[in-house]
Amino acid sequence: MTTAPFAIDWHALIDPKLDNFIATGTMMLDDVFHATDLTALQAESGFIEYRQAHLTHGERESAIRGDSIRWIDESCPVGLAYLGAIDELGRYFNATLYTGIRSSEAHYARYPSGFGYKWHSDNPKGRDERVISAVFYLNDNWIADNGGAITVVDKTGETIQLLPQLNRLVVFDSNLLHQVEITNRTRFSIATWLRRDNRVL
Numbered sequence: 021m022t023t024a025p026f027a028i029d030w031h032a033l034i035d036p037k038l039d040n041f042i043a044t045g046t047m048m049l050d051d052v053f054h055a056t057d058l059t060a061l062q063a064e065s066g067f068i069e070y071r072q073a074h075l076t077h078g079e080r081e082s083a084i085r086g087d088s089i090r091w092i093d094e095s096c097p098v099g100l101a102y103l104g105a106i107d108e109l110g111r112y113f114n115a116t117l118y119t120g121i122r123s124s125e126a127h128y129a130r131y132p133s134g135f136g137y138k139w140h141s142d143n144p145k146g147r148d149e150r151v152i153s154a155v156f157y158l159n160d161n162w163i164a165d166n167g168g169a170i171t172v173v174d175k176t177g178e179t180i181q182l183l184p185q186l187n188r189l190v191v192f193d194s195n196l197l198h199q200v201e202i203t204n205r206t207r208f209s210i211a212t213w214l215r216r217d218n219r220v221l
């Protein structure tokens with residue numbers, strides 16, 4: 021039997037974790053996509069051209085943010101298929117939590133060794149269009165010594181730290197503070213947002 025690319029049963033994956041997500045604002049999902057989809061995402065993430073990411077005020081400050089990014093658009097067909105699954109995730113949240121999500125956006129990110137992304141929330145001051153952040157990781161065999169964990173302060177004030185392991189989706193309320201610890205190895209991910217507005221990329 022073959023499965024359609026990026027077909028996900030979000031109910032099966034998330035229903036058991038939903039109460040905890042409501043309480044903490046964070047959730048870790050492992051083994052999300054099939055191996056063929058992962059290989060395709062890894063290939064695309066290694067092939068595309070990246071540009072240095074900037075902070076919201078437009079300046080590059082590598083002491084705060086060291087990643088290079090590539091927004092997913094028509095030139096990234098695998099990324100678009102991934103975004104199709106993310107739109108399904110938005111529908112899931114709308115049906116279960118009345119989140120009012122209307123659009124999604126995502127970029128590939130590559131952090132060189134020696135860089136991270138210091139404490140921030142994904143909604144710049146005074147903005148609230150991003151409802152849920154989700155970061156998907158593309159790195160085989162990541163170990164703690166490689167650094168590069170994501171650290172999130174959850175709604176209860178607890179700090180959680182998760183490694184950027186292949187096929188892991190870390191989901192959190194976009195208003196929560198988080199950072200990427202300095203990585204000791206090139207680190208690939210897809211930063212993803214579910215939004216309440218109809219942003220056109």
Ligand SMILES: O=C(O)CCC(=O)C(=O)O
Pocket residue numbers: 129137142155169170184198199200209211
């Ligand atoms: O890559 C991660 O773990 C998080 C990235 C992030 O916080 C962002 O791009 O806003």
Ligand SMILES: [Fe+2]
Pocket residue numbers: 140141142198
């Ligand atoms: Fe972030």
